[in-house]
Amino acid sequence: MKKLTNLSLSAKLVSIVVLLLIVTFTSIILFNLKQLRSVSIENSGLQSWSAGDEYSESLQNKLVNLRGTLQTLSTTLQEVQAQHSLTRDEVVGLLQSTLKVNTNLSGLYMAWEPNAFDGNDKALAKSNAYTDATGRFIASVNIDKDQFTITALGDLSTPGLADYYLKPKETKKFNVIKPTNYGTADAPSLFSSVTFPILDKDGNFLGIIGTGLPLADLQTQAEAFKMEAGYVTLIAQDGSYAANAANPDLLAKPYVDTPEKTALWADLQVGNPVSAYTQEPDGERVMRSIRPFDLEANGEHWYVETVIPESFINQTYNDSRLISLLITLGALLLLSALITLVIRLWVVRPLAKFGEKMKLMADGDLTQTIQVKGRDEFSQLAGHFNEMTTKLKSMFHSINELALTVGATSQQLTSSSEQTGKASESIAEAIQDVAQGAETQYRHSGETVKEIMEMTLGIKRIAESSLTASASANVASSQTRTGSVKVQQAITQMGSMKQAADHSEQALRILGTKSEEIGGIVGLITTISQQTNLLALNAAIEAARVGEHGRGFGVVADEVRKLADQTKQAATQIAELISEIKDGTGNAIRNMSVGTEEMNKGVNIVVESGQLFQSIMVEIERVNDQIQEVSSASEQMSASSQQVSTSVEQLTVIASDAMENSSSVAAAAEEQLATMEEISSSSESLSHMVQELLDKLSKFKI
Numbered sequence: 001m002k003k004l005t006n007l008s009l010s011a012k013l014v015s016i017v018v019l020l021l022i023v024t025f026t027s028i029i030l031f032n033l034k035q036l037r038s039v040s041i042e043n044s045g046l047q048s049w050s051a052g053d054e055y056s057e058s059l060q061n062k063l064v065n066l067r068g069t070l071q072t073l074s075t076t077l078q079e080v081q082a083q084h085s086l087t088r089d090e091v092v093g094l095l096q097s098t099l100k101v102n103t104n105l106s107g108l109y110m111a112w113e114p115n116a117f118d119g120n121d122k123a124l125a126k127s128n129a130y131t132d133a134t135g136r137f138i139a140s141v142n143i144d145k146d147q148f149t150i151t152a153l154g155d156l157s158t159p160g161l162a163d164y165y166l167k168p169k170e171t172k173k174f175n176v177i178k179p180t181n182y183g184t185a186d187a188p189s190l191f192s193s194v195t196f197p198i199l200d201k202d203g204n205f206l207g208i209i210g211t212g213l214p215l216a217d218l219q220t221q222a223e224a225f226k227m228e229a230g231y232v233t234l235i236a237q238d239g240s241y242a243a244n245a246a247n248p249d250l251l252a253k254p255y256v257d258t259p260e261k262t263a264l265w266a267d268l269q270v271g272n273p274v275s276a277y278t279q280e281p282d283g284e285r286v287m288r289s290i291r292p293f294d295l296e297a298n299g300e301h302w303y304v305e306t307v308i309p310e311s312f313i314n315q316t317y318n319d320s321r322l323i324s325l326l327i328t329l330g331a332l333l334l335l336s337a338l339i340t341l342v343i344r345l346w347v348v349r350p351l352a353k354f355g356e357k358m359k360l361m362a363d364g365d366l367t368q369t370i371q372v373k374g375r376d377e378f379s380q381l382a383g384h385f386n387e388m389t390t391k392l393k394s395m396f397h398s399i400n401e402l403a404l405t406v407g408a409t410s411q412q413l414t415s416s417s418e419q420t421g422k423a424s425e426s427i428a429e430a431i432q433d434v435a436q437g438a439e440t441q442y443r444h445s446g447e448t449v450k451e452i453m454e455m456t457l458g459i460k461r462i463a464e465s466s467l468t469a470s471a472s473a474n475v476a477s478s479q480t481r482t483g484s485v486k487v488q489q490a491i492t493q494m495g496s497m498k499q500a501a502d503h504s505e506q507a508l509r510i511l512g513t514k515s516e517e518i519g520g521i522v523g524l525i526t527t528i529s530q531q532t533n534l535l536a537l538n539a540a541i542e543a544a545r546v547g548e549h550g551r552g553f554g555v556v557a558d559e560v561r562k563l564a565d566q567t568k569q570a571a572t573q574i575a576e577l578i579s580e581i582k583d584g585t586g587n588a589i590r591n592m593s594v595g596t597e598e599m600n601k602g603v604n605i606v607v608e609s610g611q612l613f614q615s616i617m618v619e620i621e622r623v624n625d626q627i628q629e630v631s632s633a634s635e636q637m638s639a640s641s642q643q644v645s646t647s648v649e650q651l652t653v654i655a656s657d658a659m660e661n662s663s664s665v666a667a668a669a670e671e672q673l674a675t676m677e678e679i680s681s682s683s684e685s686l687s688h689m690v691q692e693l694l695d696k697l698s699k700f701k702i
Contacts, residue, residue: 013347013552014340021339025332029324055225055232056293056304059218062104063194063295066211067174069102070196073209077110077198081117081206088117088137092130095141096148105211107142111153111165112198112207137207164193168208172197176297178236179215179252190215190252192242194297215251218243230286230308237301239265246307255305264288268303277310285310347552357385358563366393384535391528395521399574400694402514409510412503414684419496426493433486440479491607518578526568526575532561577693584686594675605664612657 076094080086086094095108114136115121121135130139130152138153156165160180167175177193195210222232222243233255234243241250256262260278267274273291280286287308292301357368366389370382454461626643 013343017339017343018336021332021335025328029328051227051232052289052291052304052306055222058221059234060293063176065104066194067196067296069098069105070174070194070209070211073098074196074198077209078200078206081198082200084118088124088130092139092141092150095139099141099143106214107140108209108211109140109153110207110209111138111156112136113205116206164195164210165208168195168197169205172199172203172205174297176295176300178238179240179242181252192236215242219248219251227306229312230306233305233307235303235305242302264290268292287313354381354385358559361389362563366396388528388532395525398521399518402518405514411687414687516582519575519582526572528567530568532567577689580689584682584689587682
């Protein structure tokens with residue numbers, strides 16, 4: 001079985017066709033041989049019937065001539081009897097003259113009823129050789145070499161021996177009597193009598209006129225009858241042989257001597273010709289054909305049998321069989337060579353071309369096309385192949401363009417993420433500075449409170465404290481301005497970050513949309529592969545419907561189906577890769593959304609910090625003015641100290657809030673930085689995926 005599998009398609013198709021031809025021709029040969037044997041048997045039967053007809057026709061002609069002669073003599077004798085125109089001797093002379101004229105006759109006899117001829121029986125008793133003791137006219141005239149022998153007939157009353165007289169007397173018709181032995185067992189004299197009645201004008205029986213039909217003559221005639229093969233026999237109505245060209249010893253003996261002949265004789269009595277095979281005493285099988293022929297004598301029928309050896313029938317059949325086998329073998333070889341050539345030209349060569357194109361496509365060359373010629377199945381398959389390559393090239397072009405677009409978007413997203421990360425770092429640093437300034441301010445505010453609390457100790461220390469407060473206020477004012485500038489820068493940077501994040505999110509959403517479009521294209525590839533698979537399946541079904549002729553087409557359909565399955569698997573892998581890209585893009589969009597929200601919060605916090613810094617700066621300037629007023633007017637210091645104490649307490653609260661808000665902004669900035677790092681990582685992963693997709697696409701030549 002494995003050796004059969006390893007055979008080429010051409011060898012398989014040729015083997016199948018040759019096998020079918022062998023089976024077909026064998027069936028035809030067997031049928032023809034059967035028909036040929038039937039024809040041989042039929043021809044032999046026809047030959048047998050023809051020979052039997054020819055032999056029976058010769059007997060029939062002989063009997064017709066005998067009947068005509070006897071009928072003429074009967075009429076003549078009836079007239080002689082009626083007119084008494086001839087004497088007995090003259091009538092005997094008439095018979096002698098008739099024998100001289102009819103050389104086919106060896107003798108004639110006549111028997112009259114007592115006193116029927118001339119009424120002189122008693123007077124002529126024993127007067128001559130042809131009368132008996134009563135004077136009855138019963139003459140028998142025989143001729144042998146022109147010598148006549150005249151005698152009186154014998155027994156005219158015993159049934160069997162005297163049937164030649166009794167039957168015509170009874171029927172008053174022409175009769176042919178069955179063969180009878182008128183001799184002895186040691187010296188048989190077998191005769192069949194042919195008699196015609198002599199009737200007066202009123203139809204009364206007067207006597208008979210007849211002749212003997214020696215079986216020896218019939219035997220000689222049967223032996224002289226020539227057949228290509230076989231012999232003839234003559235069978236009387238009672239079933240005894242009247243002639244047997246092959247075995248003269250069977251004359252007057254029963255035909256039925258075997259069970260096979262018994263069955264034949266039983267079928268023959270129904271009235272139909274019969275033909276069947278029997279076995280001869282020497283073991284040879286022969287075909288016996290028997291048909292009756294009418295003696296036209298009182299409804300009597302005799303039978304002619306032709307016997308043909310089976311070996312002769314088979315010889316004709318064997319010669320024809322050999323010629324038929326030689327012709328069939330030559331036709332088989334010629335058809336096998338012709339069909340082999342046709343299969344190679346019209347099946348194997350187109351399939352080899354398809355296989356070559358499929359191999360190039362499997363290696364990644366999608367530029368292959370097949371020239372369409374005609375409208376047969378191969379041309380339709382070539383058209384479908386070209387249509388498939390066109391759609392595949394278009395699909396891979398689209399995938400390549402989409403991959404490039406996704407790659408560019410990924411790179412842009414990575415760049416934006418890096419810029420956003422840097423901005424987040426700058427914001428974090430600025431917020432740290434703000435926090436440090438707020439902390440310093442908080443400490444200074446505490447010291448100011450302590451100094452104000454000590455103002456009650458003395459005016460002297462007020463001036464010193466005022467100077468210290470003035471210096472601290474200047475420092476705080478300077479730091480507050482710096483913090484305000486940094487916060488404004490952070491606000492600006494956060495706005496840029498938000499804009500970049502919005503662009504990144506929009507790019508990611510575009511990437512998601514493109515991924516869905518790629519998914520749709522992959523779905524189209526899968527649909528095409530499924531349709532190709534269905535087409536291959538339909539081709540396999542059509543091939544199976546054709547049977548063994550279509551097995552080669554089934555193999556081709558199976559190869560096409562395998563290619564469709566490989567295409568489907570590749571489409572599935574691309575779909576999985578696109579799905580991963582879509583998942584990564586979705587995660588990036590979600591992370592970007594979270595980062596955007598956190599960035600918005602950071603922006604709001606930074607804006608609030610800027611507003612607080614503005615308030616702090618206003619308060620610090622106000623404190624500085626108050627300190628200047630304290631320095632310029634000590635008398636107002638007591639009242640101003642209370643106001644300064646209140647302002648410093650407010651400043652402490654504001655500084656504390658600013659410090660807390662700065663910490664929150666710093667935390668938000670760090671979180672934003674982490675989010676940007678995740679976005680950057682996702683963008684890099686997306687870039688790797690796109691590059692991997694481009695590498696796979698580069699294997700296909702489009």
